[in-house]
Amino acid sequence: MVSANPKLHILPVAGVRWGVAYAGIKSSAEYPSNDLALMELASSSQCAAVFTQNAFCAAPITVAKNKLASIAEQKNSSAIYLLINSGNANAGTGDEGYRAAELSCQLVAESINCDAQQVLPFSTGVIGQSLPVEKIQAVSDALNASLSTDSWSLAAEAIMTTDTVAKGFSRTMDIDGKSVTVSGICKGAGMIRPNMATMLAYVATDAELDSKDLQELLDHVVQCSFNRITVDGDTSTNDACVLAATGQAGIKLDNKHDAWHEFKSMLRLLFVDLATAIIRDAEGASKFITIDVKGGRSSAECLQVAYAVAESPLVKTAFFASDANWGRILAAVGRAGVEHLDVDAIEIYLDHLLICQQGGQASTYDEQQAMKIMGQQDISVTIDLQRGSVDERVWTSDLSLDYVHINADYRS
Numbered sequence: 537m538v539s540a541n542p543k544l545h546i547l548p549v550a551g552v553r554w555g556v557a558y559a560g561i562k563s564s565a566e567y568p569s570n571d572l573a574l575m576e577l578a579s580s581s582q583c584a585a586v587f588t589q590n591a592f593c594a595a596p597i598t599v600a601k602n603k604l605a606s607i608a609e610q611k612n613s614s615a616i617y618l619l620i621n622s623g624n625a626n627a628g629t630g631d632e633g634y635r636a637a638e639l640s641c642q643l644v645a646e647s648i649n650c651d652a653q654q655v656l657p658f659s660t661g662v663i664g665q666s667l668p669v670e671k672i673q674a675v676s677d678a679l680n681a682s683l684s685t686d687s688w689s690l691a692a693e694a695i696m697t698t699d700t701v702a703k704g705f706s707r708t709m710d711i712d713g714k715s716v717t718v719s720g721i722c723k724g725a726g727m728i729r730p731n732m733a734t735m736l737a738y739v740a741t742d743a744e745l746d747s748k749d750l751q752e753l754l755d756h757v758v759q760c761s762f763n764r765i766t767v768d769g770d771t772s773t774n775d776a777c778v779l780a781a782t783g784q785a786g787i788k789l790d791n792k793h794d795a796w797h798e799f800k801s802m803l804r805l806l807f808v809d810l811a812t813a814i815i816r817d818a819e820g821a822s823k824f825i826t827i828d829v830k831g832g833r834s835s836a837e838c839l840q841v842a843y844a845v846a847e848s849p850l851v852k853t854a855f856f857a858s859d860a861n862w863g864r865i866l867a868a869v870g871r872a873g874v875e876h877l878d879v880d881a882i883e884i885y886l887d888h889l890l891i892c893q894q895g896g897q898a899s900t901y902d903e904q905q906a907m908k909i910m911g912q913q914d915i916s917v918t919i920d921l922q923r924g925s926v927d928e929r930v931w932t933s934d935l936s937l938d939y940v941h942i943n944a945d946y947r948s
Contacts, residue, residue, distance in 0.1 A: 546688035547706035549719050550742040551578035551782025554687035556694045557679040559671040562623025562661065570694035572672065574644065574679050575618040575738055581782045582744075583607070583616055584751040586758050588775035595626050595633030596657035597774060599641070603656050608747055614654050618738065618778060619644050621672065622695050622723070623661040627773040636667040643669070647676040660723065660736055660774050661697055692721035695736055699725045703813040707806050711787045711795045716743045718806050722777075724814040725767070735762065737777040737810055743799065744783030749790055753800060754779040761807035765931045766846050767818040768939075815931045820938030823855045824914045827930045831921040837874045838928035841919055844872035852935035855915065860906035862891045869919060878923065885918040886910070 555574040562571035577583060585604055587597050607616065619641060626633045641655035648655075659667065692702035704721040724735030745753070758777055789799055816824050827846050832838035845851055848868040854861040865884055870877070884892035886909045891901055909915060 544689040544692060544702055544704045545706070546692070546704040546719050546721065547708065547717050548685040548688070549717050549740045549782065550784035551581060552576065552719075552740045552780070553683040553685050554691040555679045555682035555684070556687060556690045557675040557682060559621070559668075559675045561621055561668060561671055562697070570690065571622045572675065572679055573620045573691040573694040574683065575620070575691065576683055577616040577618075577740070577780050578782050578784065579615045580613045581616060581780050582747045582750050583778060583780045584747065584754045585776060585778045586754060587777075588773060590773050590775070592628060592773050594659060594663075594774045595629060596637040596659045597776060599634065599637040600656040600658060600776065603641075603653055606653060612654070615650065616780075617644065617648065617650065617655045618658060619655055619672075620658040620660070620691075620695050620736065620738075621667070622659075622697050624659060624665055624667050625661045625663045625774050626657075626659040626667040628664040629666060632666060636669050639669050640667065640672045643673045644676050644679065647680045658736055658774070658776055660695065663773060688719060688721060691738075692723070695721070695723045697723065697725070698819055699723050699817055701813075701817050703810060703817065705806055705809040705813075707802050709795070709798060709802055711743075711789070711793075711799070714785055714787050716785050716787055716799070717741065718803055720806055720810055722810045722814065725817050725819045735775055735777075735814060737762065737807075738780075739778065739803075739806065739810075740780040740782065741803070742782050742785035744785070744788040745781040746790070750779060750781050753803065756800070757804045757807040760804060761811040764929060765811050765815050766843060767815065767821070767933055768847070768935075812931055815933050818933035818939075820936040820941070821933035822913070822936055823934040825855060825932050825934065826914075826916045827932060828916065828918045828927065829921065829929075830918065830927045831924055832926040832928070833924035835926055835928055837872075838921075838926055839930070840874055841869055841872045841921070842928055842930040844868045845917065845919070846930050846932035849935055852932070855910065856934035856936045858907065858910040860886070860891075860903060860910050862886070862897070862906070865917065865919075866892055874921075877921070881922040883918075883920040883922065885916075885920075887912075887916050 553576040556570040637657040645652040692704040706719040718741040720739030722737035829838040845868040890898040
């Protein structure tokens with residue numbers, strides 16, 4: 537089996553256990569790697585989630601949504617289980633997919649001896665193929681038996697598909713003399729432009745929060761993290777992000793608590809850590825690119841510009857080639873669709889080098905310096921619209937030959 541990534545140091549969260557198993561969904565017996573993960577949230581935990589807005593959302597997404605709503609409506613305080621498989625998305629599978637998602641939950645529930653309504657399914661992998669439920673059934677007992685407080689890193693690896701590294705982080709803070717922990721894992725490398733209103737993320741804290749505050753908190757931190765990354769502009773059918781609060785630290789938080797804003801900031805930083813880790817591991821990527829759009833009239837127009845640049849194949853291939861072809865950035869800004877844009881007012885920077893001003897190349901532009909910046913692994917692009925006071929940030933990657941090969945051979 538694949539061993540835990542030694543670079544990951546994910547702290548346990550009181551009230552959370554993870555189990556993993558090899559079912560053979562993702563890989564062959566010749567090269568086995570865990571492809572099932574089970575997250576157990578202790579009784580009385582609160583659970584919030586956001587899901588893909590892709591109209592062709594996968595069967596497990598619909599099932600998980602309905603079950604989570606039922607748990608909230610019934611104020612059920614029993615333990616909650618999240619069942620995640622990698623290697624098969626169970627998307628584009630029609631009624632069969634719904635039956636498979638429900639049955640996989642039922643089989644795991646029987647092993648755990650809990651109500652199947654307490655088990656929520658999540659899947660990631662190839663779209664349009666039937667989920668081999670019999671493989672999940674064969675290892676459901678082993679999956680349950682493996683539950684442990686120290687298996688976050690193993691779970692981070694079990695949910696991987698084209699990822700090259702497992703992704704997970706932890707943060708802690710002291711509140712009223714007690715330590716509060718937040719830990720999270722995620723997966724994703726391609727088909728990345730989450731619009732949650734292929735990535736999965738699971739985050740938990742041992743603080744106590746009510747369901748309304750937890751959902752509002754999740755909605756906020758997702759907007760400035762996972763909903764600000766793009767690899768290829770494609771929103772997956774299976775995107776999901778779950779935030780759980782077990783309440784076992786003995787600290788109850790709400791928006792009136794003195795530590796609320798500090799806790800919110802800590803959570804936001806952890807979500808940004810997870811989101812940017814996806815970009816750093818983007819399929820075939822060699823560059824990590826931060827795009828800041830400043831001086832806009834609204835968040836919407838800033839994001840229009842940022843995504844036009846971030847998702848331009850011509851811009852992305854220039855970054856891959858370390859080619860300071862700044863005209864491609866200029867053209868992407870111009871086609872972003874912002875009305876009444878004064879192109880003469882716009883300034884564009886590579887890192888701190890002014891490359892575009894007054895509608896053309898800046899008089900202080902230095903080609904050698906630009907080429908040096910383009911050769912860096914981490915590059916920032918700043919676009920100052922100079923028409924307002926709103927700023928937005930988006931993270932993206934370059935577009936390489938390896939990206940083409942990975943996706944051309946995805947089902948091979």
